[in-house]
Amino acid sequence: MNRDELAEFLRVRRARVTPADVGLPAGGSRRTPGLRRQEVAQLAGMSIDYYIRLEQGRGPHPSRQVLNALSRALMLGQDERTHLFHLADQPLDPPRIREDVPGSLLHLITFLEEVPAYVLDARYDIRAWNTMAGVLMGDLDATPPDRRNVIRWVFMSPDIAEHLTDEEKGRFARASVADLRIAAGRYPEDRALQALVAEMLALSPEFAELWSRHEVAVRREQRKHVHHPVVGTIETICQVMPVPDRDDLRLVLYTTEPGSPSHQALRELRQLTLSS
Known part of the structure; x- marks a missing residue:
């Protein structure tokens, strides 16, 4: 599992989703663009502490259920969702690039x-x-x-x-x-x-x-x-x-x-x- 890449990907995608995109009120001034960590955790149905650890590259190996919830919360497209699963080492056995052409x-x-x-x-x-x-x-x-x-x-x-x-x-x-x-x-x-x-x-x-x-x-x-x-x-x-x-x-x-x-x-x- 590439924790650093996963953490950075989550941070970048969170910054690109606005509260209006997911039906949340803007709620006053914001220090950073996009959603707050608390909002992502709320949308994904997980604790704020668990999500913070993922963004800091020190979280546990997320399950498929967690990854699916994050994909919905961050409004990921199909390609982005697939990439998220690969970063989280799902499936566990990474495929190999073969160099032969049929x-x-x-x-x-x-x-x-x-x-x-x-x-x-x-x-x-x-x-x-x-x-x-x-x-x-x-x-x-x-x-x-x-x-x-x-x-x-x-x-x-x-x-x-x-x-x-x-x-x-x-x-x-x-x-x-x-x-x-x-x-x-x-x-x-x-x-x-x-x-x-x-x-x-x-x-x-x-x-x-x-x-x-x-x-x-x-x-x-x-x-x-x-x-x-x-x-x-x-x-x-x-x-x-x-x-x-x-x-x-x-x-x-x-x-x-x-x-x-x-x-x-x-x-x-x-x-x-x-x-x-």
Whole structure:
């Protein structure tokens, strides 16, 4: 159980819920934003002393009943609730990030001849990709394995502005960090994941600021404008799909509106791969 992370998560989420959100009177001046500890304890049906100990990182191992009560009191969304359970070490046996990609998934991305597709693990390492993804994202074959990491790319790449607008980069960075937060809670024993977080906290002030927010959300569909030096800007729909029975893997697809200029640009890229 990660008591320090659990305590900080509770404090951050408490500060973001107002008395009005949960039907309580504001009640005069408040020294801190959000709910008071007494109010959270009241809403969750527990003693104030028990809740204070949880926020101070010295509480007992909370039961599922307690976690469910806290989720309701703090108005947590599904992703946030799942993250809370992982921080409290529920289930007791943390899952392991596997690095193998099922053969059926490799076949699938190979057959997607006009759609850039790659497989991402919970650490944001790119584990497999098809030809179109390699063309759209750069020469992945020539990239060292430790550099095939989307988190490092979005926060540390000197040429990120050539691929994403500032607005899109900001949205993508925020979504990626919120998603990585879930992975860090889900796989607390994964040393490579914890090392990645420590590295980014040390090297990227932007990452550190986003990490401090304790936002948690699973990455899903997002629109991106991807710039390619040959065919120009491609407006894509980046779809992130969980792999069945493999929670540590996601399939990422870059699709376009059928018949659009961006669709034609992807077809031109496909022709370039055939002629090279």
